[in-house]
Amino acid sequence: MPREPINFTIRNDLADLPTVSEMLDRVAQGAGMPTRALMQLQVALDEILSNAIKYAWPDGGSHYLRISFDVHDDAMDIAIVDDGRPFDPRAQAPSDPAAPGSRPRPGGLGIHLVRQLVDGFSYTRVDNCNRVTLTKRYTSGLSEQER
Amino acid sequence: MAGSALTITESRRGNVCIVALEGRVDSSNAGDLSTSIERLISSGEKSILVDLGAVLYLTSAAFRALLVATDEAERNAARFALCSLAGHVRELFDVSGMLELFTVLPSREEALARLG
Numbered sequence: 001m002p003r004e005p006i007n008f009t010i011r012n013d014l015a016d017l018p019t020v021s022e023m024l025d026r027v028a029q030g031a032g033m034p035t036r037a038l039m040q041l042q043v044a045l046d047e048i049l050s051n052a053i054k055y056a057w058p059d060g061g062s063h064y065l066r067i068s069f070d071v072h073d074d075a076m077d078i079a080i081v082d083d084g085r086p087f088d089p090r091a092q093a094p095s096d097p098a099a100p101g102s103r104p105r106p107g108g109l110g111i112h113l114v115r116q117l118v119d120g121f122s123y124t125r126v127d128n129c130n131r132v133t134l135t136k137r138y139t140s141g142l143s144e145q146e147r
Numbered sequence: 148m149a150g151s152a153l154t155i156t157e158s159r160r161g162n163v164c165i166v167a168l169e170g171r172v173d174s175s176n177a178g179d180l181s182t183s184i185e186r187l188i189s190s191g192e193k194s195i196l197v198d199l200g201a202v203l204y205l206t207s208a209a210f211r212a213l214l215v216a217t218d219e220a221e222r223n224a225a226r227f228a229l230c231s232l233a234g235h236v237r238e239l240f241d242v243s244g245m246l247e248l249f250t251v252l253p254s255r256e257e258a259l260a261r262l263g
Contacts, residue, residue: 014174015175017173017174018152021151021173040204042173043173043204046175046206050174109207109211109243110206112243116242
């Protein structure tokens with residue numbers, strides 16, 4: 001059954017992220033999303049939001065990100081919109097060469113995780129804003145053992 | 148899943164300092180994890196075990212914090228290991244390709260036997 005998307009706004013501050021995770025928990029549980037799918041979506045969403053907060057506004061300052069959760073019967077779409085500089089997270093190059101004598105740093109690990117953990121990951125630049133969409137498919141109402 | 152913010156509990160068994168994590172380890176709190184472990188290393192601890200048995204999930208910020216801690220431990224000749232990776236958490240280590248970068252031991256008891 002189609003439901004109304006849930007829209008809200010956070011500041012470009014990592015301290016606002018727990019509010020988002022808690023809201024996603026509530027919405028996902030209401031939608032009957034299995035725990036594994038929810039955890040994977042939580043990781044992907046944290047990667048996208050923390051990326052945007054770190055890179056979208058090089059000059060700093062106080063800004064807002066708009067988030068929407070759109071629940072369908074067998075999937076959830078999450079859109080993240082910011083008015084920062086054009087930034088396609090999918091194009092983020094692996095970086096962070098290892099310092100001499102230390103382990104290789106997992107450059108681009110966050111984006112690698114996003115690609116592995118969600119079923120859809122898209123980017124568009126619309127109205128001078130970055131818009132990233134994540135889609136997670138799931139089968140709702142699995143028993144606890146199947147999760 | 149209310150109240151699932153990260154809780155970090157430090158305890159000691161013999162020579163081993165155990166850092167037990169509970170909840171989510173994400174970009175909002177991975178810095179707290181780094182701070183805890185760095186403090187232990189700089190205070191001279193030589194055996195540190197991070198127990199992930201009660202972790203819901205970890206993001207790349209958490210993996211980076213653990214990698215930095217691993218390097219820091221090596222530089223200070225301290226042993227640093229992870230234990231009790233289960234379910235979704237083990238799967239995230241696997242998907243991220245991080246499993247082989249850490250010393251991962253199955254349970255707290257086995258880890259204590261190895262590190263103690």
